[in-house]
Amino acid sequence: MTDDKALTPRSEDFSAWYNEVVQRAELADHSPVRGSMVIRPWGYGIWENMQRALDDMFKETGHENAYFPLLIPMSFIEREKEHVEGFKPELAVVTHAGGKELDEPLVVRPTSETVIYAMYAKWVQSYRDLPILLNQWANVIRWELRTRLFLRTSEFLWQEGHTAHATDEEAQEETLRMLGVYRRFMEEWIAMPVVTGLKSDSEKFAGAVRTYTCEAMMQDLRALQAGTSHHLGQNFSRQFDLTFQTEHGEEEYAWNTSWGVSTRLVGAMVMTHGDDAGIVVPPKLAPVQVVIVPIYRKEDQRAAVVEKAEELKTRLGEQGMRVRVDDRDHLNPGAKFYEWERKGVPFRIEVGPRDLEKGQVVLVKRVTAEGEDRKEFLPEGQAVAELSARLDAFQKELLERARARRETHSHRGAGSIEEVGEILDSSGGFVYTGWSGDPSVEERIKAETKATLRCIPDPDFRSETPPERCVGGERATSEVLWARAY
């Protein structure tokens, strides 16, 4: 446990704030191995809630879970040309086992396309075997040079969905369906608005035909890629002989998709909602949604107050809320308040002797808007009746707050590369412009402004009047989103 009372304010040094808050909220810690992390119970609890929600959504869209092995033959990774080029530098390779050098090195999976499609090839003969709709929850390793807890670590946890379809159209539909699932999850559960869209060729997944992305804006106004969904075409099918016989008797290669989100989402949540007091966990993800802090002086008071706290916990728990009574005796109430705020618990209830007399409780929301009372004194019955609805309302407030911030910092109508740079330097955020599709414009923006092409936004996010000119000067064929990114 650390002693420093206050965190570095976000305005002073956002990345110092992030590093401190992740550790002091007890989300994660550095492991003895460079670049990898230990996810602590509070952080893992949040991840488990994310997993559960996503897993339900995957099941609802017809997917099943399976598990494929950690180790992949080197030759598999090497089979798809772009894929191997994309991953080669960050592979961890097992060369020795059982005290001997292996005949063929084994790669610790950086992602599982190759094994999975090799297996699908064994399982699929006819169009009747399609589609295959599988997902796996797994760890992967990518040897990163520069790491940060949750945002980029050498080992991370994620889910990877892998599907095989009889037609291009069906695979395309699946790719977009799962992108939509991600968007809904990020908005409804993380309370994090995203811009969805298509990646440019230079930013797409190594081995994909098309990559779609969810891009979120963090509080330092940088973009974070929060999830991706790939249409893999027949690239992997061809390399792994994933063929099937059509209803007309012809042999064809299957069409694949893959899609994933990772523990990076925990970092995204921290950078979307956290404040100078700590992290803020949206109610739907919070391992503890309501913490009850008993207040007392004498022993007899303590017994009465803790009994009331336990009773409240039971009554709220019966409504499905996750509640904890903090009856630790060696900390005074103030210390508990600070601790649970740092950990982002949405609501706190204080119960003391005075409340017992009056039949009331004190309710405190983790984030209060300007002008809103910090502490509310509510009749006990009202608090019990309303808390569930208040959690829902808080969840919505967080989303709206984040959306408003993103809109405030989204800029449309920039006409030149210089203008893009000026906007990024003066205010930062998302910049929408026209684009001709010319990769050299992308390179110039990157070189001159450090911003990257985050995506070609989906219709929901495009400007009302499409830009006519590319920032490079030519005629625009699409609208794109630029930002400095993580």
Place this chain on the structure above:
RNA sequence: CGGGACGUGGCGCAGUCCGGUAGCGCACUGCAAUGGGGUUGCAGGGGUCGCCGGUUCGAAUCCGGCCGUCCCGACCA
């Protein structure tokens, strides 16, 4: 992987220049009081000074190598 900074009880640091065997604050343990926003008092415990090697009668301190963390750049869920 290049440039820079740092590494001393759990955390934050002083001591390093000028070598003489380790200190401060917080945290932790015990007791008592306190308890509605980080509570006091008293009494305690805990450190092969990142690791390995060298110089020296003697190394936290000087030298070499390695490892790790952070910041800045090139690559990335």
